[in-house]
Amino acid sequence: MRIRTAKKIYMTTFTEIGIHENILKGLDMLGFSAPTSIQEQVIPLVLKSRADLVALAQTGTGKTAAFGIPLIQGVDINCKQTQALVLCPTRELCVQVTRDISDLARYMTGFKVVAVYGGANMERQINSLAKGAQIIVATPGRLNDLIRRQKVDLSAIRTVVLDEADEMLQMGFKEELDGILAQTPESKNTLLFSATMPKEVAAIASNYMTDPIEITIGQRNAGAENVNHLYYMVHARDRYLALRRIADSNPSMYGIVFCRTRQETKEVADKLLQDGYSADALHGELSQSQRDHVMNKFRRKNLQMLVATDVAARGLDVNDLTHVINYNLPDEIANYTHRSGRTGRAGKTGTSIAIIHMREAHKIKEIERKLKRRFDKRRIPTGNEICQTQLLTMIEGLKQVDIDHGQIAPFLAAISETLAHIDREELIKRFVSLEFNRYLEYYKDAPDLNVSEKGKHREPRNGKENTFSKHHQRQKLTRFFVNVGKKDGVQPMFFIGGIGGATGIPNVTIGKIEILNTFTIVEADSKYTREILSGFQHMVINGKDVSIEIARERGTKYGGAGFRKNRFQSKSSKNGQRKKGKKKGISKKNARASSATSIFL
Numbered sequence: 001m002r003i004r005t006a007k008k009i010y011m012t013t014f015t016e017i018g019i020h021e022n023i024l025k026g027l028d029m030l031g032f033s034a035p036t037s038i039q040e041q042v043i044p045l046v047l048k049s050r051a052d053l054v055a056l057a058q059t060g061t062g063k064t065a066a067f068g069i070p071l072i073q074g075v076d077i078n079c080k081q082t083q084a085l086v087l088c089p090t091r092e093l094c095v096q097v098t099r100d101i102s103d104l105a106r107y108m109t110g111f112k113v114v115a116v117y118g119g120a121n122m123e124r125q126i127n128s129l130a131k132g133a134q135i136i137v138a139t140p141g142r143l144n145d146l147i148r149r150q151k152v153d154l155s156a157i158r159t160v161v162l163d164e165a166d167e168m169l170q171m172g173f174k175e176e177l178d179g180i181l182a183q184t185p186e187s188k189n190t191l192l193f194s195a196t197m198p199k200e201v202a203a204i205a206s207n208y209m210t211d212p213i214e215i216t217i218g219q220r221n222a223g224a225e226n227v228n229h230l231y232y233m234v235h236a237r238d239r240y241l242a243l244r245r246i247a248d249s250n251p252s253m254y255g256i257v258f259c260r261t262r263q264e265t266k267e268v269a270d271k272l273l274q275d276g277y278s279a280d281a282l283h284g285e286l287s288q289s290q291r292d293h294v295m296n297k298f299r300r301k302n303l304q305m306l307v308a309t310d311v312a313a314r315g316l317d318v319n320d321l322t323h324v325i326n327y328n329l330p331d332e333i334a335n336y337t338h339r340s341g342r343t344g345r346a347g348k349t350g351t352s353i354a355i356i357h358m359r360e361a362h363k364i365k366e367i368e369r370k371l372k373r374r375f376d377k378r379r380i381p382t383g384n385e386i387c388q389t390q391l392l393t394m395i396e397g398l399k400q401v402d403i404d405h406g407q408i409a410p411f412l413a414a415i416s417e418t419l420a421h422i423d424r425e426e427l428i429k430r431f432v433s434l435e436f437n438r439y440l441e442y443y444k445d446a447p448d449l450n451v452s453e454k455g456k457h458r459e460p461r462n463g464k465e466n467t468f469s470k471h472h473q474r475q476k477l478t479r480f481f482v483n484v485g486k487k488d489g490v491q492p493m494f495f496i497g498g499i500g501g502a503t504g505i506p507n508v509t510i511g512k513i514e515i516l517n518t519f520t521i522v523e524a525d526s527k528y529t530r531e532i533l534s535g536f537q538h539m540v541i542n543g544k545d546v547s548i549e550i551a552r553e554r555g556t557k558y559g560g561a562g563f564r565k566n567r568f569q570s571k572s573s574k575n576g577q578r579k580k581g582k583k584k585g586i587s588k589k590n591a592r593a594s595s596a597t598s599i600f601l
Contacts, residue, residue: 080132140176255323383443
């Protein structure tokens with residue numbers, strides 16, 4: 001297959017492109033005055049040519065109008081048959097594209113566009129299609145259902161648009177796409193829009209397109225131009241603490257936090273909620289109504305952070321995101337491109353942050369090479385730095401407060417009398433303490449979370465924290481044996497949050513957490529041993545009483561490497577253990593459990 005490069009066209013207004021006056025009215029109503037780069041290149045080409053097209057550009061660059069305007073202008077209003085088809089990866093994007101096309105065609109009398117997608121009433125969609133629609137916007141799964149039921153006719157299709165084709169293929173829609181495209185006329189032209197050009201997208205272009213013209217806005221497989229890429233390096237166990245500090249040092253943050261699994265998504269969102277942040281989770285276990293509820297809250301900015309998996313966040317169209325945070329780096333670099341492309345849209349700047357540990361440094365370099373972008377390595381802010389940021393933000397907000405002098409006037413005399421004995425400086429201190437104690441308490445003696453490339457803690461700039469950091473590195477940790485493990489559904493967050501909750505002591509230093517099938521070994525600050533043992537005694541998780549004791553082993557100080565050595569014995573030693581277990585009438589499983597727990601006695 002030969003891919004041609006389009007000749008660049010430069011237009012300053014939509015009128016120069018040759019758009020119908022009724023569509024220009026719609027553009028004016030929407031506030032569009034000049035075309036974006038992709039609109040400038042795509043619209044005149046599609047209006048004047050029946051050529052196939054591959055357009056590579058990030059989300060937020062104006063792709064919907066780029067294909068929507070020529071689709072609207074190209075349909076025969078007097079014909080009720082479907083003449084154009086737009087395929088989208090998700091319900092959210094399907095609804096958004098349908099809404100945008102409807103707005104653009106507001107003044108086109110007789111024009112109709114219908115959205116069909118899963119999770120909605122199929123009969124209503126069938127009834128809408130029966131009344132006629134010049135353009136259908138669909139998700140592949142639902143459209144295939146309608147084709148099998150013979151409720152949709154694609155025989156008169158003149159143009160097919162594959163919107164966010166790379167995401168559709170990553171979501172496993174290749175077979176559905178093949179089935180749909182096979183139902184469309186060979187004479188159609190195909191417009192493929194994608195943020196990246198992986199080999200799967202190139203295969204679609206090769207199989208279903210003829211000598212397509214390629215238009216690339218920016219560089220191939222590159223991220224959005226106005227996104228800053230940062231990364232912070234911490235120990236893996238400090239990832240959540242780093243997330244908190246990043247959020248606290250960016251008080252106006254409005255962003256998405258990406259996690260690798262739905263379980264981690266729920267855990268991070270729950271922990272953020274417990275810690276007083278405005279956050280919620282978006283993952284595959286939510287029903288469509290629950291998903292819509294979460295997304296509506298996020299779009300209205302009632303949530304500061306949306307915690308999501310890649311699959312759950314696909315097709316989201318949310319404006320004004322300031323940050324994208326990679327709580328975990330994705331396995332595929334293309335997914336990083338999609339994540340970071342959700343901020344820095346419509347000419348605005350955005351920030352994409354990766355929280356990594358030492359073994360992931362090579363991934364950053366790999367992404368840099370692919371995106372041809374430089375990542376800026378940053379320090380996790382110290383507690384003092386965060387407190388200063390929060391305090392100044394609060395004071396700035398105070399300065400901007402509108403005062404209704406008429407409403408407050410009747411109370412001023414009583415307020416002035418009550419506060420008369422407090423001087424100005426003392427009043428400021430009391431006010432700050434009232435509004436600010438949560439941050440001051442949490443970040444008191446906060447440790448430095450940063451690590452260098454060699455894995456050592458960096459020395460913080462603040463003298464007070466510097467003293468604490470050295471003390472923290474010398475701290476003695478005690479290993480505890482807890483009788484709950486993987487099969488009880490516990491995660492590291494249970495112990496990180498549970499120890500603080502059980503003891504009532506904030507910022508207890510937690511060391512290594514090793515969760516095995518039936519029990520867990522967790523390290524914590526030795527000076528709180530008594531409080532930890534006492535606090536866990538009456539705890540219950542998933543209906544099971546939790547017990548805790550100090551993990552000891554003969555010949556070792558804390559029961560560390562020696563525990564591993566006994567747990568994973570040599571083959572001959574294990575065979576002897578099994579024989580011994582059988583002789584006493586103990587099952588193989590119980591013999592192992594007996595052996596494992598005996599070393600803590």
